[in-house]
Amino acid sequence: MPANTDGQSTPGTSWRRVPSTGRQVAALVGFLALSYAVCILASIPIILHSNGWFASSTQAPWMPAGWMFRTVWIGLYACIGLSGWLVWRGGALAGRVLGYYGLQLVLNLAWPLMFFAMFPMLGSAALWLAFAIICALACVLVLLILEAGPVHNWAGLLVLPYFSWVVFSASLNLYSALHN
Numbered sequence: 001m002p003a004n005t006d007g008q009s010t011p012g013t014s015w016r017r018v019p020s021t022g023r024q025v026a027a028l029v030g031f032l033a034l035s036y037a038v039c040i041l042a043s044i045p046i047i048l049h050s051n052g053w054f055a056s057s058t059q060a061p062w063m064p065a066g067w068m069f070r071t072v073w074i075g076l077y078a079c080i081g082l083s084g085w086l087v088w089r090g091g092a093l094a095g096r097v098l099g100y101y102g103l104q105l106v107l108n109l110a111w112p113l114m115f116f117a118m119f120p121m122l123g124s125a126a127l128w129l130a131f132a133i134i135c136a137l138a139c140v141l142v143l144l145i146l147e148a149g150p151v152h153n154w155a156g157l158l159v160l161p162y163f164s165w166v167v168f169s170a171s172l173n174l175y176s177a178l179h180n
Contacts, residue, residue, distance in 0.1 A: 019089065028085045035081035038105050039073060045117035053119055060175035076165055079158040080104075086155035087148050097151070100144040107137040115173065127177035134170045141166060 019027070050066065084101050087093045093101065115130035122129070141163040149156025 027088055031085040032081035035077045038109050039077045042109050042112045045112045049116040058179040060172050063172055072165060076162045079162055083155045083158040086152040090151040092151040097147045100140055104140045104144055107133055124180055131173045131177050134173050138166050
C-alpha cells in the first residue's frame with residue numbers, strides 16, 4: 001500500500017509525515033551522487049578499452065556514436081537517482097524495492113567491467129557473460145518498475161527510458177558476442 005506523501009487522504013493510503021524540505025534536498029543530492037558515482041566507476045573500463053580492442057572489433061551496424069552514449073547515460077543516471085529519491089520520499093525504499101534498486105546499480109557497474117575490461121583476458125566469453133549481466137539488469141529493471149511505479153508514478157516512469165536503453169544496449173552486446 002503506498003504511503004501518503006502529499007498530505008491528501010485517499011482511499012487505500014495511510015497518513016505519513018513528509019520529510020522536511022532540507023532532508024528531502026539532502027536525500028536527492030545523495031541519490032544523485034550515488035547514481036553518478038556508479039556512472040564514473042562504470043566509465044573507467046570503457047575509457048580504458050574503447051580505443052583498444054573495442055575500436056577494432058566488429059560492431060553492430062546500428063551502433064551510435066560514442067558521444068551519444070555519454071549524453072544518454074548522463075540523463076539516465078539522473079533518472080535513476082530521481083526515481084530512487086521518489087521511492088524513498090514515498091517511504092517505500094525498503095525490502096524488495098531497495099534490493100532491486102541496489103542490484104540494478106551493481107549490475108550496471110558489472111556490465112562495463114565484464115564487457116570492456118575482461119575481453120582481453122576472456123575473449124568472447126566475456127561478451128557472453130556481459131550479455132547475461134545486461135539481460136539480468138533488464139529483468140531487474142522490470143521488477144523495479146513494477147515495484148516503484150505504485151509508490152510514485154514518476155518513479156516507475158523514470159526507469160522506462162533506462163530499461164529501453166538497456167534493451168538497446170543488449171542488442172549491441174549480442175551482436176558483438178556473435179561476431180567477435
